[in-house]
Amino acid sequence: EPEVTQTPSHQVTQMGQEVILRCVPISNHLYFYWYRQILGQKVEFLVSFYNNEISEKSEIFDDQFSVERPDGSNFTLKIRSTKLEDSAMYFCASSEVGRVKNTEAFFGQGTRLTVV
Amino acid sequence: DAKTTQPTSMDCAEGRAANLPCNHSTISGNEYVYWYRQIHSQGPQYIIHGLKNNETNEMASLIITEDRKSSTLILPHATLRDTAVYYCIVSLDYKLSFGAGTTVTVRA
Numbered sequence: 001e002p003e004v005t006q007t008p009s010h011q012v013t014q015m016g017q018e019v020i021l022r023c024v025p026i027s028n029h030l031y032f033y034w035y036r037q038i039l040g041q042k043v044e045f046l047v048s049f050y051n052n053e054i055s056e057k058s059e060i061f062d063d064q065f066s067v068e069r070p071d072g073s074n075f076t077l078k079i080r081s082t083k084l085e086d087s088a089m090y091f092c093a094s095s096e097v098g099r100v101k102n103t104e105a106f107f108g109q110g111t112r113l114t115v116v
Numbered sequence: 117d118a119k120t121t122q123p124t125s126m127d128c129a130e131g132r133a134a135n136l137p138c139n140h141s142t143i144s145g146n147e148y149v150y151w152y153r154q155i156h157s158q159g160p161q162y163i164i165h166g167l168k169n170n171e172t173n174e175m176a177s178l179i180i181t182e183d184r185k186s187s188t189l190i191l192p193h194a195t196l197r198d199t200a201v202y203y204c205i206v207s208l209d210y211k212l213s214f215g216a217g218t219t220v221t222v223r224a
Contacts (some may be wrong), residue, residue, distance in 0.1 A: 004159075031210065033210060033211075035212075035214075037157070042214050042215065042216060043154070043160060043203075043212075043214035044214070045211050045212060045213065048209075048210065048211060056211055089157060091159050091160070093159075093160075093210065095210050104150075104162040104165060105162065105210040105212065106162065107159035107160045107161070107162075108159050109158055109159045110157070110158070110159050
């Protein structure tokens with residue numbers, strides 16, 4: 001069964017450093033998403049991406065964050081100058097289409113980011 | 117997106133059906149009802165979705181009331197591996213708004 005893969009599974013970084021979280025979406029999917037979940041809290045939408053540009057972003061997704069599809073398979077989330085409060089699980093997801101119809105969004109297993 | 121209301125938690129006996137209710141009284145005509153679950157901080161896992169009609173797949177059944185203001189997810193034969201947080205989400209697209217969900221504990 002096709003799946004969304006994320007690397008690394010756990011990333012520890014020092015406050016102020018830049019991190020890049022990587023995702024390989026399902027190959028025929030066109031829409032990509034990042035979500036995050038702070039420990040013990042809800043899963044929160046960060047950003048959606050289609051056709052090499054951001055289609056929607058939440059208030060959380062400020063200038064500290066950026067997304068990129070550097071090649072035909074990877075989708076990355078970059079966090080510049082990490083803060084302690086960026087510590088969370090980050091989930092990548094992908095879907096075949098953007099509007100809910102007869103398909104679903106698939107999530108990866110997440111990257112646990114710990115900022116120390 | 118419409119807001120959903122789910123019970124905080126529920127227990128279920130292994131092998132029995134688990135019926136998870138969800139209220140979405142402000143759902144609009146084009147919004148789908150989605151169910152995802154999350155097992156111990158893993159990535160959310162898709163279960164099922166529907167618009168108006170009842171739906172069934174290999175994991176579960178989804179019963180949507182005629183007025184679409186509520187729905188029920190049915191896990192027909194719960195196993196210990198079904199212990200998870202279950203999220204009912206109403207959405208037009210995949211900017212999914214996850215609430216607190218229902219923590220389902222399946223007991224042997």
